[in-house]
Amino acid sequence: MIKQIKNNQRKHSFSSPLGRLGGAFVKFLLTASGSITSLAILLIVIFLFKEGLGLFNSPSVEKGYALCVNASNPIEELTPQQIKQIFDGEISEWRIENGELKMEDNSQFSTLHSQLIYPFRFDDVFSIYSDEEFGEDYELLPQKLGEVIAQYSNIIAFLPEQYLPRENKAVKILPVKNIRLADFFGGKEWLPTASPSPQFGVLPLIMGTMWVSFFAILIALPLGLGVAIYLSELAGTRTRNFLKPVIELLAGIPSVVYGFFGLVVLVPLIQKTLNLPVGETAFAGSLILAIMALPTIITIAEDAMRGTPRAMREASLALGATHWQTIYKVIVPYASSGIMAAVVLGIGRAIGETMAVLMVTGNAAVMPNSLFQSVRTIPATIAAELGESPAGGAHYQSLFLLGCILFVITMIISATAEFISKKKVP
């Protein structure tokens, strides 16, 4: 394309000095706009990764807070998951071995600390002491907190760093580790606003995205190819001239409208016909995405099939092949690279789609094991949560990292598309 333009410029530029100047100017403009676009894209990618990777420098406990226990407690370390379970009341006993909390029920542990856990939040201190006891500017607050922790040997207290009773010998401050790579990519719980220890397990989100997109393509591919074959080979000119613009019109409907249609029509329909407990399922998301990916698949695949040279069709027919044999032995193989490109672009559309999926899949962050279950996708998560996450915080960074993951997935897909469409049919 650019080469052609350059050639044209050369042709014109020889005609007159003014033309030469104009040509140079256009050339400069084209180069400038090209480099600015690439620079902008590069900057966006750098920004995305810079914000996202900051997550692994964030503490695994809410920023500005720390966890304290009584000094007699042998605990040395707690994982983010254990902290969450303690404050949710799911772990209720200190069963400690080598400074670590043991989850499984085993009576062999040193019974020294086999006692009930007393989870203590900062606000609780205000129900123990009255406001006056903390002094005018809360200067006595650390001291009072120290008293509470010294009093209960089974306590675990979640306190702001500025009020930590650091001098008190009866208080042990647990070291805070940074969020680990394994917790992010291997975690199965997505509770980014949980306090004291937010859970950033991204696995259910990645699986949800893949699951919905995969089934969307599984539905859209046979349908899309069928329509493409019909339009390019079987339909009469008049039918084609009517159908093709209508299908292309589908691509112009805003995705939020698809989502609304899905929530109000598709979801109750799925629930009733399949007799499911909930209608907001991965299947509803896949169906909506399939409808949305169809125009892309149909248009590109049809263009590729119509590009088959007339000589090839006629040669096939002349050899005695039927119309149908010509289609699946000659035309489809010839257009296969175009069809593959259509499929890959359709997948790209499905993976990045946000609004429609946000409305129909129910957004439950669970590992999907059936198609008729609610799932949460990456784009829906970013759209729903970025608005209110404090800028620069761990939640904010985790959403950027989700963006990075989405970027990597789509990059792999478009690289595949590039590779396939370059391949020539022998």
Added chain:
Amino acid sequence: MKKTILTTAVLIAALFGVQAQRIKGSDTMLPLSQKAAEEFMKINPSQTVTVTGGGSGVGIAALLEGTTELAQLSRKIKFDEKNKLKEKGKTVKEVIAAYDALAVVVHPSNKVTNLTREQLEGVFTGKITNWKEVGGADLAIIPYARETSSGTYEFFKESVLKKKNYMSGIMSMPATGAIIQSIAQTKGAIGYVGLAYLSKEVKAVHVSYDESKTFVAPTVANAKNETYPIVRPLYYYYDAAKESKVKPFIDFILSTKGQKIVSEIGFITVTAP
């Protein structure tokens, strides 16, 4: 020429005469503040009030930086936030403008009418999974929550779940309207919405906070006489040093006319004048 100078002078005078006020914060309170600001400006044409949302936390941050005069919060100011304001030499004053009650809703065909707080906690943390455990039919419970960015999500977690986390994998919907829609078409569903959003498509559950001694229906009257437990105050916060500037608007909201707007929006009026 003279005319131009005159108009300019008038314009400048008008500009200085106008008292601009900014209100920022909770999205829950957005309709209330907007409606009140409109009415307020009708009565006092010399004053302008601009209202923006963004969330309760955003409101306090703006107050801290002095980019707003009034912060609207759907929760009480946090201890840390108060401290930060103090460090900047600002003492905040608090005004409760209205109350908002949350109703727990289920599918209309559901037989269950009474639930205790403990049962609700069990349902939303995933410990109770079937309706027969709370006196209903043998049907799986499908709890719906709002997205994490919503103030309603946080308030329900604090009040009903006693700060425990929701079960991971709870269905979360982007808007109150979507919750109503989903619950109306899902038999085993349970969720929560603001009192103003209650409709015939869903059934509101009576709630008990005293271990099933009394079950109270979510109505405006019950919220007002403080028998209904899931109620949160809606606050305005402002810097005490700027009191004279914001006082007229605060007075307007607390006046009979302002409180009429409060009940029109679907919130509960403050009983004291």
